[in-house]
Amino acid sequence: MPKLLKHWLAAIFLGASLSVAAQPTTQPLVRIALIESLSGPFANTGEAVFRNLLWASERVNARGGVKLVGGARNLVIERYDNKGQNEEALAALRSAIDDGITVIAQGNSSAIAAVLIDAINKHNEREPGKRVLFLNYSAVDPALTNDKCSYWHFRFDAHADMRMAALIDVLKDDKALKNIYLIGQDYSFGQSVLKEARKQITVQRPDVQIVGDELHALGRVKDFIPYAIKIKSSGAQAVLTGNWGNDLTLLIKAAKDVGYEGKFYTFYGNALGVPAALGEAGVGRVIAVAEWFPNLLGAPSETFYQSFRQRFPKPQDDYVHMRMQLVIEALVQSIEKAGTLDAGAIAAQMERSVVTLAGHAGAMRAADHQFQQPLQVALMGKQGDTGVKFDVEGSGYGFRVIKTISAERAALPTSCKMVRP
Numbered sequence: 001m002p003k004l005l006k007h008w009l010a011a012i013f014l015g016a017s018l019s020v021a022a023q024p025t026t027q028p029l030v031r032i033a034l035i036e037s038l039s040g041p042f043a044n045t046g047e048a049v050f051r052n053l054l055w056a057s058e059r060v061n062a063r064g065g066v067k068l069v070g071g072a073r074n075l076v077i078e079r080y081d082n083k084g085q086n087e088e089a090l091a092a093l094r095s096a097i098d099d100g101i102t103v104i105a106q107g108n109s110s111a112i113a114a115v116l117i118d119a120i121n122k123h124n125e126r127e128p129g130k131r132v133l134f135l136n137y138s139a140v141d142p143a144l145t146n147d148k149c150s151y152w153h154f155r156f157d158a159h160a161d162m163r164m165a166a167l168i169d170v171l172k173d174d175k176a177l178k179n180i181y182l183i184g185q186d187y188s189f190g191q192s193v194l195k196e197a198r199k200q201i202t203v204q205r206p207d208v209q210i211v212g213d214e215l216h217a218l219g220r221v222k223d224f225i226p227y228a229i230k231i232k233s234s235g236a237q238a239v240l241t242g243n244w245g246n247d248l249t250l251l252i253k254a255a256k257d258v259g260y261e262g263k264f265y266t267f268y269g270n271a272l273g274v275p276a277a278l279g280e281a282g283v284g285r286v287i288a289v290a291e292w293f294p295n296l297l298g299a300p301s302e303t304f305y306q307s308f309r310q311r312f313p314k315p316q317d318d319y320v321h322m323r324m325q326l327v328i329e330a331l332v333q334s335i336e337k338a339g340t341l342d343a344g345a346i347a348a349q350m351e352r353s354v355v356t357l358a359g360h361a362g363a364m365r366a367a368d369h370q371f372q373q374p375l376q377v378a379l380m381g382k383q384g385d386t387g388v389k390f391d392v393e394g395s396g397y398g399f400r401v402i403k404t405i406s407a408e409r410a411a412l413p414t415s416c417k418m419v420r421p
Contacts (some may be wrong), residue, residue, distance in 0.1 A: 107138030193242030304358035315394025
């Protein structure tokens with residue numbers, strides 16, 4: 001890689017370290033309300049999202065802010081704690097709107113996303129002069145961009161059926177696999193994951209027997225040992241789960257504690273304590289799917305990741321997701337093209353936004369507001385092994401990309417009947 005290009009890329013991602021004096025300060029701020037679990041059992045996931053959005057906004061501000069007629073404006077992320085509860089999320093939404101914020105960001109929980117979409121739809125209909133946008137970076141219930149799609153909602157993560165298709169694309173080639181255990185969280189997302197798993201396994205690998213299929217309470221199970229014992233006793237060679245946060249970490253740890261030696265096909269097994277919980281036992285056994293991994297080949301991707309680690313050097317803060325960066329980049333792009341902070345004008349631009357960052361590119365599909373991008377499937381390995389330059393959270397273990405699914409192949413049809421204002 002030419003030295004000049006390397007320095008240029010580093011300057012982009014390390015721009016957040018530039019002095020505040022170099023940034024616009026005289027114009028009103030562009031405010032984004034982050035409505036997330038910032039306390040309770042999933043507080044670690046909310047804080048991880050905040051770091052991602054903060055870093056993305058810092059980069060925008062370092063390069064001059066959001067450019068509008070009358071002067072550039074800084075981005076700011078304002079925190080609202082939903083405590084992982086629907087009613088708390090609705091209260092936070094009301095507070096954010098009362099505070100004059102017109103851009104809402106949330107993603108950790110499809111159930112919360114669904115109630116926010118409904119509330120925002122009603123608010124925007126009642127108050128056309130105070131409409132708000134909803135930017136979703138990880139609530140992946142397929143219904144949110146299908147039957148429940150909304151003009152005001154934009155999803156930047158691949159939905160559960162898209163993620164499942166990517167995982168099954170790897171699972172179908174595992175000829176040694178003869179039986180599998182399905183387990184998930186008992187709410188809309190977890191239910192949809194298991195439903196789609198049954199469907200796709202039946203189609204792609206009808207020879208694989210599903211020897212367990214169960215749901216557990218979301219965020220309430222403190223001891224997963226009974227579940228791990230059932231998984232081991234079933235003789236399952238693999239587990240497939242959409243679990244996230246502590247529900248995944250505790251499940252993985254319990255499986256290790258009871259001596260389960262099967263594979264884990266996961267949506268989120270690449271972060272938040274999972275690699276550390278499994279250690280050597282996870283090498284070659286934990287498979288995860290995402291739009292991007294730190295060990296994705298290419299200098300732009302590596303520079304992107306290293307810059308995040310310089311900004312947040314603590315091992316426990318090592319949680320960076322490309323999609324959360326793209327949320328901010330797409331928002332800034334759409335505001336600047338709209339030339340206004342009016343939610344309707346921004347939405348009209350965002351539904352045709354195209355974003356490229358660190359070699360990763362994607363585009364919003366106007367038909368349903370589902371972002372379309374390549375997906376990667378990766379396998380857990382030991383740092384230093386081929387394809388595992390970077391570890392996760394200082395654990396000594398990372399993920400090697402084993403399959404790339406193009407945006408065209410990852411795309412799925414939509415049943416959305418978009419209603420535009």
